[in-house]
Amino acid sequence: MSDITREEVIEYDKKYNQHPWLTGTADAIPIERAEGIYFWDYNGKKYYDMSSQLANVNLGYGNRDIIRAIQKQVEILPYIAPAHASGPRSELAKMLIDIAPDNMAKVFFTCGGSDANEAAIYAARTFTGRSKILSRYRSYHGSTLGSGNLSGDPRRFALEKPAASGFLKFFDPYVYRSDIKFNNDEEASAYYLGLLEQQIQYESPDQIAAIEVETITGANGVIIPPNGYLQGLRKLCDKYGILLICDEVMAGFGRTGKMFSFEHWGIKPDIISFAKGVTCGYVQLGGIIISKEIAKYFEDKVFLYGLTYSGHSLACAAGVASVNYYSEHKILDHVNEVGKVFGELLEEIKEKHKCVGDVRYIGLFGAVELVKDKEKRTPIVPYGYDEKKTMAQIQGMLKERGFSAFGRENNINVTPPLIITEEELREAFKILDEVLTIVDKEFI
Ligand SMILES: Cc1ncc(COP(=O)(O)O)c(C=O)c1O
CATH class of the missing domain: 3.40.640.10 (Type I PLP-dependent aspartate aminotransferase-like (Major domain))
Structure with missing residues (x-):
């Protein structure tokens, strides 16, 4: 375990770490600990890990x-x-x-x-x-x-x-x-x-x-x-x-x-x-x-x-x-069971929000594809070129509210740990819904 302080984590990170896929001066949120489907930053703020980090922490944190x-x-x-x-x-x-x-x-x-x-x-x-x-x-x-x-x-x-x-x-x-x-x-x-x-x-x-x-x-x-x-x-x-x-x-x-x-x-x-x-x-x-x-x-x-x-x-x-x-622990059965709720929640999001062109899902592998125009399917950002960092702003709003996800192009990927419960899914989706409401009003 590292014993350095929050301030040292931030300072040394910025000075000495080159993060993948980021510029040298990017601010990285300092994360202190994790348990189950959650992780916490050094200020004690809790995040739903709705991406299982990079879709790898499938069994969540703290698995004994x-x-x-x-x-x-x-x-x-x-x-x-x-x-x-x-x-x-x-x-x-x-x-x-x-x-x-x-x-x-x-x-x-x-x-x-x-x-x-x-x-x-x-x-x-x-x-x-x-x-x-x-x-x-x-x-x-x-x-x-x-x-x-x-x-x-x-x-x-x-x-x-x-x-x-x-x-x-x-x-x-x-x-x-x-x-x-x-x-x-x-x-x-x-x-x-x-x-x-x-x-x-x-x-x-x-x-x-x-x-x-x-x-x-x-x-x-x-x-x-x-x-x-x-x-x-x-x-x-x-x-x-x-x-x-x-x-x-x-x-x-x-x-x-x-x-x-x-x-x-x-x-x-x-x-x-x-x-x-x-x-x-x-x-x-x-x-x-x-x-x-x-x-x-x-x-x-x-x-x-x-x-x-x-x-x-x-x-x-x-x-x-x-x-x-x-x-x-019959994880596959659980994924298939909770995956049904996951699909329903994604379909609700698609139905409700004009910025959501498509949702795709299988098990607990899902994506929300954002569009400017639902009818014409125009992506919210052109392929390979997000000049105004629109998607980064949207991901930032999600993260600010405790919903940690990742995505590429005009997609928000939702890939929670496979141990997530129905209640946890429903709670996390309230945050997604809130942010997409803002996207409907202010981004398209
Ligand atoms: C489908 C696929 N293949 C390969 C890789 C590369 O794996 P790694 O980052 O462990 O080198 C990734 C990483 O995200 C991936 O999603």
Whole structure:
């Protein structure tokens, strides 16, 4: 525990910390402690953590099972180099293969989501001998060189100077923002997959190693694929011998009411990348789960990718405790139950506020898309360009009132801890309602 005062926290932070995605002089709210779905700043002000921080603190704060598992492990073996076998690494790998689809064989652990996707890129290119990787425009896969180039959202631009080769983008099945009015999900899926197939042919299928998607786009506004899309994507990949990589970093581990979100559509990827909810932020961990075929390929070939902290003992111990907690405490059932109320509350918000163009949700994974004109669906800020910092102001008003969330472009993402109760949800939504009332009057 740090013993410095509130004033020192603020002063040293501003002087010595460079925060990600912020300017060097940005003011960061100093946070002192947290419990359950709440955290408190140094003035004792309480916040509803309506984003589970970065959609990772899925089981909330103060989870005794995870804390005790880390405490126990740090006494026995805090760290051992990745070439060794260790209790937590072996146990967690087995647990993940047990919950993954039956075509999966092995786990390679990383420290988070970005390096998980780096490992996925490496494995896919090496296994197929092909170089191109296709991913979608409205996606985020990380901010290391490879995962950043794989990402589609504007955060990639900084890492594209120059752009790494072999990363190509295609359009998301973002039905709400489509000019075409589809009659049903299947029609929408066929349209987007048809475009993608043309692109695959233009790029030469035998040069494409993998198509990587966030199964459900997370940070960029919880874009849920229309029914049939993922099944069609799986078929396209099979047709051309392309690997399908599902990035489950944000959507995995119960967020949508299933352990992995692709289970909603019954598909089996070739590689799954994961992080966040596997340890719920208590210690950082990520990784990829690879299929039997890919694991077999590496049986007699060296996996030429590694990290000092791959499969860190404390992280894996936190992972074992978290994954056990999900099942022992029936977290998925809870998400599905409370998720119904979550959906109703979001629909009420959409009905009531003229600034809300769309709400999208599945389990406890939700987004509120803000518009200037509901009829025309004009986003409240243009894509990639929020000159007046409108969204930051709106997020600021929410935070001032104790509703902590995050979002990108014209979306407010709402991804509370999966342990949230119906009462807590209803209370927090009163704040959202209050702020959207101000947005209706003063921002559009
Ligand atoms: C879908 C997805 N993939 C990858 C990442 C990168 O993970 P990390 O920040 O742990 O490197 C994120 C982070 O938000 C994410 O949402």
